[in-house]
Amino acid sequence: MPNQGKELNQVMKLKLQRIKELEEMGLEPYGRKYDKKNNIIDIMDMFEEEKEVVVKTAGRIMAYRRQGKASFGHVEDTTGKIQYYIRKDEVGEDAYEIYKKMAVGDFIGIEGILFKTHTGEITIRIQNFELLSKNMRPLPEKFHGLTDVETRYRQRYVDLIMNREVKETFLVRSKVINYIRKYLEKRNFLEVETPMLHPVAGGATAKPFITYHNTLDMELYLRIAPELYLKRLVVGGYERVFEINRNFRNEGMSTRHNPEFTMMELYQAYADYNDMMNLTEEMVSNLVKDMFGKESIEYEGVEINFGKAWKRITMIDAVKEYTGVDFNVIKTQEEAKKAAEELGIEIEEKMSYFKILNEIFEERVEKKLIQPTFITEYPKELSPLSKSKKDSDEFVDRFELFMYGREIGNAYSELNDPIEQKKRFMAQLSEREGGDDEAHMMDDDFVQALEYGMPPTGGLGIGIDRLVMLLTNASSIRDVIFFPHMRKK
Template identity: 55%
Template sequence: MPERDANNDLHNSQNANVEYEDLNEILKVRRVKLAELQKNGKDPFKIVKYDVTHSTKYIVDNFESMEGAFVSVAGRLMSKRGMGKASFCDVRDRDGKIQIYVKMDEVGAEVYEEFKKFDIGDIVGVKGEVFKTHKGEISVKVQEIVLLSKSLQPLPEKWHGLKDVDLRYRQRYVDLIVNPDVRNTFIVRSKIIKAIRKFLDDRGFLEVETPILNTIPGGAAARPFVTHHNTLDIDMYLRIAPELYLKRLIVGGLEKVYEIGRMFRNEGMSVKHNPEFTLMEVYEAYTDYKGMMELTEQLISTVAQEVLGTTKITYQGQEIDLTPPWNRMTMIEAVEKYAGVNFNNITSDEEARNIAKEKKVHIEGNPTKGEVLNLMFEEFVEEHLVQPTFILDYPVEVSPLTKRKPDMPSLTERFELFITCREMANAYSELNDPIDQKERFLDQVAKREAGDEEANMMDDDFITALEYGMPPTGGLGIGIDRLVMLLTDSYSIRDVLLFPTMKPKE
């Protein structure tokens, strides 16, 4: 039935104008069609199941063995061609799409007339025989077609898809329907996480779960989200990192643990940051940050090879080689290379601050030499780190949970991994000296009291755990979303989050 006929019926329907007065014409027509189905006892929403025998991709990929087979497929109607006594349509399921051939002589006149009223976007079940058309298109010759769900909203225009970026993120369900590349991104994301788990599980790591609601937001320098527990009448925090709990498990003797989970940081939003994100942290007893470096490059290169079939990828038009071994530079070496300043020759905090001013690096308060080194790195170095590069030996002032270097106690055994100028991983030789750890917590507390909302709080129970003895341990954190961005060539973090944080529409 053409839409104009349905619209005429609409004006003849009792109370129709009251019920549909705020809907545009297409929405009205689709609701009239649904009302007719319901009136005739054919309400699609009352169908509770449909038996599917094959995916569309399986049929297409295995046509030689499937030709002539009777199959049952289900999916969304994405196009309709013809409408006389025979029609061709495309049906899309999770794995792909297939053409269906609906002929009046095969399904019967009554069923064919009902089929002609189906809309693009409707979900259908199809049973029929696999064949290939004269033009070579693998298809299903339909013997039975059933409307399983009525689409009351029209899909975006066929040839342009859903282009409005804000709308794509808000209505991800539509984005997934009309943009196959988006759907593939999230399928690849799932494969990446599965490959990470396999890599770690095969090496004897134990996956664990630690609390998301914390009484102390520890393990990172970040501003937390605050909530309130009514029964206990205390403020609690959404976790910013699982680190301190995972290290408690190392104290408890589990030795090799990891967690993949959601973290929450009440900070800015950008193409690299979302307040809610996925982080993986790994801890292994009896190793150090060098062991974590080897683990990191092996893990990422293995995952790329397994999921993409290569360790040479393209990100935003630039080739990235993930083949180990990767570049290694200390932070001091990197700053000397790209800023022309050798911090080994700087003897005081004041001298460091003066050099920063000469280099026009913005500083606040009276930062120490180590803090200035970190600022200089961020200002002059990060933009050059396109290929995988480990930056080693961070200042102790910006590494409150990290073991000091024995031969240079102002620095720590810490690295960050940079790829495409973005931090991808952070790792330490974990601080296991409870006395040193308490002193660093006290320093963080002082910074917090001075107004630094990202500084760590004192965690007395964690100190107690360290007092029982934690073996030498290496720890690693990898941002899963950024890794997925890299391996799917996605520019924005919102492109790899199914439901990114959005400001509500007014």
């Protein structure tokens, strides 16, 4: 687009000329502290018909209409947008000459009196103003806005300027995190911080990012989960801990996956996965009601009800309900493989019986779990950190929470038997040596921690990004992360 580039250069040259002219007038195009007294959202409620109300605010000019000796415009801050009106004979000729050198995108501080125009719009009649920062690069066209998705993600700062609903999405995100933090603190959970650089990658089945520490002369791994460190704190005597943390996984990217993402993880001594189910249902249901004043929200045209009792069903029963395949009857790997192939699912020759069960669940069941649903009783083979189900050597006390076909949370009764934990790690190590680079590494120090004794404990992780996606009707995880990762241009 050579013409567009030429036009951009011309506009920027004009803006640079305006900056030079302001400097020649003895002004700072990039101002200093401004005593902003009123947010725009508050100003809208301050207007009184019979009273002169003086306000002082600041923000970015988003509309600029100069008409001879008087001008209208709009200024916007984080809270909202308001119209202003400025007259040459009221601010003075010198001040108006400065104003004439301003434009859309500039930051301005304004002080004036509120009035209503003949169309009923609350407006600030400017008495004094101050240039706070000159814009040098033009904003996207007024009527076309910033619509290119890739540009929006790469230049989030422009996206936030042009699209107010994007600002609202991230305000909701902040409120969600704040609500969860306060909810847990009220229940005596202690917020903690654990390392981001791990000598051993663990706490989840995932491929880590690898880095290197020069002084220690050793490889380190960016955290894939904080689990093993949080459980060390339970060993140390903290009975309720949580962390709202960044995790990093060197895996594929999609509308639901970003290489770094935010999780809330908590651990509660003397609890189990049933307690975690109850806590999750209560916390998220109350969060929705608190934020929206109702128990249901609409996501991509589908109503999701958080008020009704959430469905709880085992993985085997869910597979049977949604596919007709009954793993209570199917007992061998060969039978499982045949059942999967009849459903049109390709199965690798070496895939185990329980991995086939999980594959069928992921391929044919997950997407049908629209309303909040707890899937319970996962195979032990897939859950190396979970306590075995009582009277079962094949399944564990674990659940995953699904909404709109997406995993939102994961929890279990934590394995606190150091002998069994070491066996599980050894089995994972064998898988890793067999080529599975997502399998857990052997963490001798964690086993040693368990040898000192960890009480029965329930643990829970909730994906903040995916939860916010639901609550803001966002179709991609990139819409709820300020600066998602992108390929190089």
